[in-house]
Amino acid sequence: MRRMLLTGIGELVTNDPAPGRAGGPLGIVRDAAVLVEDGRVAWVGPAAHASEQLPGAVDAADRRDGEEHRASRDASVEVVDAGGRAVLPGFVDSHTHLVFGGDRADEFAARMAGRPYEAGGIRSTVAATRAASDDVLRARLAGFVAELHAQGTTTFEVKSGYGLDVATEARLVRLAAEVTEEVTFLGAHVVPAEFREPDGPGADAYVDLVVGEMLDACAPSSRWVDAFCERGAFTPAQSRRVLEAGRQAGLGVRVHGNQLGPGEGVALAVELGAASVDHCTFLDDADVALLAGSDTVATLLPGVEFSTRQPYPDARRLIDAGVTVAIASDCNPGSSFTSSMPFCIAVAVRDMRMTPAEAVWAATAGGARALRREDVGALRPGMRADLVELAAPGHVHLAYRPGVPLVRRVWREGVLVGDPVLAGDPV
Incomplete structure (x- = not known):
């Protein structure tokens, strides 16, 4: 022993x-x-x-x-x-995007100079990721995992979403599964450029691909399915198709919702019994009430608002209403390129009206609940x-x-x- x-x-x-x-x-x-x-x-x-x-x-x-x-x-x-x-x-980081190619430092600099954040920047990472070899992606992923460990994160989720074609999405979930059991299939991140072109097949045709061949290829390496239910990404109806198909394939449900403005992401997440709905920046009273009456965790991502200069979510409002809150890094090359949970804790206390105790709990036990884990946190x-x-x-x-x-x-x-x-x- x-x-x-x-x-x-x-x-x-x-x-x-x-x-x-x-x-x-x-x-x-x-x-x-x-x-x-x-x-x-x-x-x-x-x-x-x-x-x-x-x-x-x-x-x-x-x-x-x-x-x-x-x-x-x-x-x-x-x-x-x-x-x-x-x-x-150990910290439990329940929302990351760690498998990708390329860099978006220029986009960050432009945003700091006044250009607003939009989900469309994801497509530049898609091009770089498709061009990267498995060895390159695996080496970068190993570097990010070392960063996480050095900053106290011992359990973490990794999403796909930077491939947006069958072969690359399958590669991303397979590589993610080499480093964590918490792998999320996010084929519904944004609609890729080839489907959005004037003569392209369109967003609904892409959703057909996601719920069909792409899901079949990715489900064996994944535990979760996710969809970006947001303007500039997927409508509530399109998101529902993806999430219900993933659930039918045996995957748990997660949702990106209410990040860029009010929307139906929270309501959809609660209706489908999602483990978490992530971002939760723009909520009305009905959204808060739905979350408070459900088992769905509101996962807040302080690094996003820090890096995009959007308004911060009101964690105080959620906690006071009885909502279970988690904090995660959303480590990704576009809107939150930090892997540091201690940094996210500090920002949550300073700018989201959480106490230090609430923030630490959200970054440990809260993250475990967002992943429906009972062995960590x-x-x-x-x-x-x-x-x-x-x-x-x-x-x-x-x-x-x-x-x-x-x-x-x-x-x-x-x-x-x-x-x-x-x-x-x-x-």
């Missing part, structure tokens, strides 16, 4: 509220320890009680130089001291041992010190991912 005791934790965010724990939904344990066995959380509690779980293991407060390694051998457990730092569950016995150690004494520092690399060490399934980042240690 492979065992690790992470002890000396100043503040442990469990997302498992219980009597005697602080922080409301965060379920905070002070001066804590976590026992990991074969990649799963076996025990969580006060560090002072850790020796009861592992007879023969030393208390972190009583160790001297060299004693840690001797204790590890004697007790068949790796003892790791967090030195009073904060530890929280919290730290309690039986959960996957995905742990993030901060170079800070508490979770509030993620918003309090924006832009600072506070993620110090990351474990996924109890295994250290990458090299520790020795950021400043004000503990």
